[in-house]
Amino acid sequence: MNEPLADIGLAGLAISGILIGVALALSLVRRLGLEKDLIVAALRALVQLLVVGFALRIVVDDDDPLIFTWIWVVLMAVVAAWTVRRRAPEVPNVIPLSLSAFAAAAVVSLGVLFGLGVFEPTGRAIVPIAGMMIGNSMTATVVVARRIVAEANDHRDLIEARLSLGLSAQDAFAPHLREAVRTGLIPQIETTKTVGLIALPGAMTGLILAGVEPVDAVRVQVSVMYLVLGSVSATAAVMAIGLTRGLFTSDHRLAGRGSVSSPP
Amino acid sequence: MRQSVGVSDAGFELKGVRVEGSPRPRLDGVDLDIPAEGITVLAGASGSGKSTLLRLLNRLDVADAGSITWQGVPIQETDVLMHRREVGMVFQHPTVAPGTVLENFRIGAMDLDEETGADLCGLVDLDPSFLHRSASELSGGERQRVCLARTIATGPAVILADEPTSSLDPAATDAIEDLALRFVHPDSPMQISWIWVSHDPAQCRRLADRVVVLGEGRILATGNAVELAEHGDADVRRAVGGER
Numbered sequence: 001m002n003e004p005l006a007d008i009g010l011a012g013l014a015i016s017g018i019l020i021g022v023a024l025a026l027s028l029v030r031r032l033g034l035e036k037d038l039i040v041a042a043l044r045a046l047v048q049l050l051v052v053g054f055a056l057r058i059v060v061d062d063d064d065p066l067i068f069t070w071i072w073v074v075l076m077a078v079v080a081a082w083t084v085r086r087r088a089p090e091v092p093n094v095i096p097l098s099l100s101a102f103a104a105a106a107v108v109s110l111g112v113l114f115g116l117g118v119f120e121p122t123g124r125a126i127v128p129i130a131g132m133m134i135g136n137s138m139t140a141t142v143v144v145a146r147r148i149v150a151e152a153n154d155h156r157d158l159i160e161a162r163l164s165l166g167l168s169a170q171d172a173f174a175p176h177l178r179e180a181v182r183t184g185l186i187p188q189i190e191t192t193k194t195v196g197l198i199a200l201p202g203a204m205t206g207l208i209l210a211g212v213e214p215v216d217a218v219r220v221q222v223s224v225m226y227l228v229l230g231s232v233s234a235t236a237a238v239m240a241i242g243l244t245r246g247l248f249t250s251d252h253r254l255a256g257r258g259s260v261s262s263p264p
Numbered sequence: 265m266r267q268s269v270g271v272s273d274a275g276f277e278l279k280g281v282r283v284e285g286s287p288r289p290r291l292d293g294v295d296l297d298i299p300a301e302g303i304t305v306l307a308g309a310s311g312s313g314k315s316t317l318l319r320l321l322n323r324l325d326v327a328d329a330g331s332i333t334w335q336g337v338p339i340q341e342t343d344v345l346m347h348r349r350e351v352g353m354v355f356q357h358p359t360v361a362p363g364t365v366l367e368n369f370r371i372g373a374m375d376l377d378e379e380t381g382a383d384l385c386g387l388v389d390l391d392p393s394f395l396h397r398s399a400s401e402l403s404g405g406e407r408q409r410v411c412l413a414r415t416i417a418t419g420p421a422v423i424l425a426d427e428p429t430s431s432l433d434p435a436a437t438d439a440i441e442d443l444a445l446r447f448v449h450p451d452s453p454m455q456i457s458w459i460w461v462s463h464d465p466a467q468c469r470r471l472a473d474r475v476v477v478l479g480e481g482r483i484l485a486t487g488n489a490v491e492l493a494e495h496g497d498a499d500v501r502r503a504v505g506g507e508r
Contacts, residue, residue: 157355157357157359158359158361160324160355161353161355161359161361161411162361162371162372163324163348164322164324164348164352164415165348165349165352165372165414165415165418166345166346166348166349166372166418167371167372168345175361175362251323251326252344252345253323253325253326
């Protein structure tokens with residue numbers, strides 16, 4: 001490993017604050033009225049990350065038991081599930097469904113990466129990898145869940161027409177489900193296709209800044225990209241199955257006599 | 265005016281059927297026999313419960329109280345998917361799926377071949393060349409005929425028609441009505457009876473063997489249109505176009 005480039009010290013951190021000054025100056029000159037938001041955002045990022053950084057010292061310390069690491073991962077999943085609910089309030093039962101989806105994604109992706117020995121199961125590896133898994137799964141969950149509910153509401157007539165012809169709920173909704181899941185997966189597939197061409201991905205950038213050889217960083221990055229694709233697919237599949245069950249009754253009717261939404 | 269037919273045990277029997285709603289029940293204590301022959305028109309003002317009743321018969325909705333039997337068997341005891349194929353439904357707006365007419369026919373009849381598809385086109389007065397046309401590019405009347413043929417493809421004994429002509433022009437309306445009358449004609453090789461929701465008194469008189477008039481979720485009267493035109497209740501007379 002080369003000399004780490006990432007140890008910027010307090011002075012370096014303070015100097016990087018000049019860039020916030022540039023943004024503030026632009027806001028003032030152009031009368032954008034964003035000065036307060038910029039200052040709050042910059043301070044919040046600093047404080048939040050400092051808190052996370054100190055907490056992570058415990059979580060990623062190789063001398064501490066892994067239980068702290070896994071508690072951290074569960075907390076990340078819970079926060080992500082609440083975030084999904086805030087971003088997709090119209091989706092029924094979204095918190096338990098999101099948690100189930102994250103659990104499935106964790107089993108698939110962490111199971112492969114740690115179970116098959118791609119990475120050592122240490123706190124230092126589990127936390128960032130689980131973070132990337134949950135972060136990307138959360139985005140996919142919001143997109144897929146909102147799309148599924150929108151498809152059920154927008155195409156209620158066609159779905160009922162199919163049901164009235166004797167199709168099961170699963171068959172009647174299949175074309176709409178396919179569309180919703182594709183909507184959730186395509187952005188991630190496109191990102192995977194163009195990775196490195198437009199911008200260097202985060203994990204790779206971090207490793208290079210930390211002094212890792214670029215080719216070594218690529219190996220890690222590619223495994224992370226595969227992790228993300230696998231996680232997003234698992235998440236979308238669980239949301240698709242879980243939400244479809246919630247949208248229909250056991251006797252193959254659309255649930256509710258109005259539109260599909262969360263109870264008030 | 266068409267002649268009335270008697271009530272048959274082979275049809276639907278509803279007892280004390282209630283569907284909750286707000287501010288009042290959508291259906292409230294409905295007792296009704298509907299024979300599986302001829303054309304029964306469900307008439308009445310908007311919000312009277314006609315469409316709700318029809319959806320119950322296809323099991324797209326369930327009653328909150330009461331019982332419904334079909335051919336003597338409580339409908340909740342039958343296989344719902346089989347029931348829906350036996351008791352088909354055509355909706356107010358002709359909703360076709362993306363794809364060709366043939367692909368639409370295959371929604372409820374997956375193994376349907378082109379020859380049978382062409383026969384279905386013939387049954388609803390569409391040229392067989394329609395089979396490979398995009399269903400969504402057809403006119404409203406043509407789409408409704410595709411929907412009708414799509415339902416016929418599942419082999420129903422009765423078709424529940426929820427104001428199937430209300431979004432169509434007069435010529436397309438005539439065409440759909442003629443098709444319905446053709447399927448109940450004694451000489452028709454394929455006998456399909458109809459339970460037809462209509463708020464058009466003239467259509468009610470043209471089609472109905474038997475009329476059921478609903479008002480505010482209750483049955484106001486049943487009988488043939490001639491008798492009901494003289495009924496004591498003005499809402500009933502209005503539903504069949506009688507004197508006000």
